[in-house]
Amino acid sequence: MIAVQFDCVAKSFARHAGRMLIRHRVKHWLRGWRHERFQALTDVSFALRHGERLGIVGPNGAGKSTVLNLITGLCLPTGGRVTVNGKVAPLLELGSGFHADLTGAENVRLNAALLGLSRKQAAERFPAIVEFADIGDFIHEPLRTYSSGMMMRLAFAVAIHVNADILVLDEVLGVGDQAFFEKCAQRIEDFRNAGKTLICVSHSLNSIESLCHRAIWLDHGRVIQDGPAADVLRAYRGASGHA
């Protein structure tokens, strides 16, 4: 059963470099100016079955995050087709949707609602989320007093309790300590055993290696290589001079 499928997907973004005021609009309209476009993805195709764990690697600006944004449904492709079967839990940036002035507990509820939990589900899973985050009394402190590691723990704890079919992680596991990373890895293992899908982007090739069995190497918006994680990472390391 296919979880995520990309058919010849292309995505380009308008370059406007902050020119968002009326005078720019009027000028463009009068001169018939067309936006220059930045091609983020070109002809990307792959299919991911349920239960697969995919890591995406590549240099900065390769289009890794764009792939995740398309899977999450935050933007639409400019060409080709993206098919997603199942509920997606995105963890795209540390503490996205969190507010610094709210306490950890208040943020957990807000985030649970943002990620699509109902009132009942949020109430049921709240104790488990707090226990998983394991940040002690800080749960009642405003988020601005948190270290980035604590914020990551809380964000990850909510995302993992959404019970999604597809978990999408963008470079977020880097800030936790080893103990928390192992806890997450364990949880992701359970997640996999339940037949669920993981997609993650990271520059830490070691964490990709330990979490994923398949990898895609992207560069300049194109797929360079797609295959077993060990092979792709070896080729990628070789090409980019990693040890």
Next chain:
Amino acid sequence: MWNGDPIYLMQNLILKDFRVRYRNMSLGVLWSLLNPLAMMAVLTFVFVHVFANSSIKHFPVFVLCGLVPFNFFSLAWSNGTTSIVDNADLIKRVPVPREIIPIASVLSNGVHLLIQISLLLTCVLASGIGINRNWLWLPVVWGLEVVFVCGMALAFSAVNVYIRDTRYIVESANLVLFWLVPIFYSFERIPPQYREFYQYNPVAALVLSLRNILLDASPPLTTTLLKLAGVSFGMFIAGWIVFRKMRDTFFEHI
């Protein structure tokens, strides 16, 4: 894509706005009372003592009937206009239905509004004007106003993503509107040839209806009510359509 519970999310977003707004104020909700009370005092002083104007009874309550709707409208409209840009991290990172964001921003002003309405009703009672059964119209006229502001917020928040000076246009429009809504003058002072047109402004229609209900103990005029309802629902539908047309490319323009 997102199959969560929109009502629960809406409640959480409103609660977030409320907490963030009032946690950083030492006087808390008292701020909601201070602004209309100060304005009421100043306007009463100017229009009762400087420009002697004895024709209007209960002038402070009369002014407050204009100030509360105007304050709500101007605040909710300008907050709603910037709501999508202000919540860029949600647009960029969480696939929630985008419509929820401007509507939640309008409704979170509702808390503020309820406090001001209680102030208004307290002032009505304190001036010795009693309760009458036409008070039952209050939820209707206020509800229509909220529908109208939601429509404005949907349309302007979408446009503000593409043209960032929209928010300054809204701020200037609010300054002009203060004079175009009968806050410190009565509807009867408006020349008859403009009156018909005047009531198409939902804020003015609300002020007129409030004065009918609270000061004259009479139901709102049917024509005013129809215009208020027509413009409110019309604006909501227009705002919804504009928002729908623009929302798919918010991501790229924020």
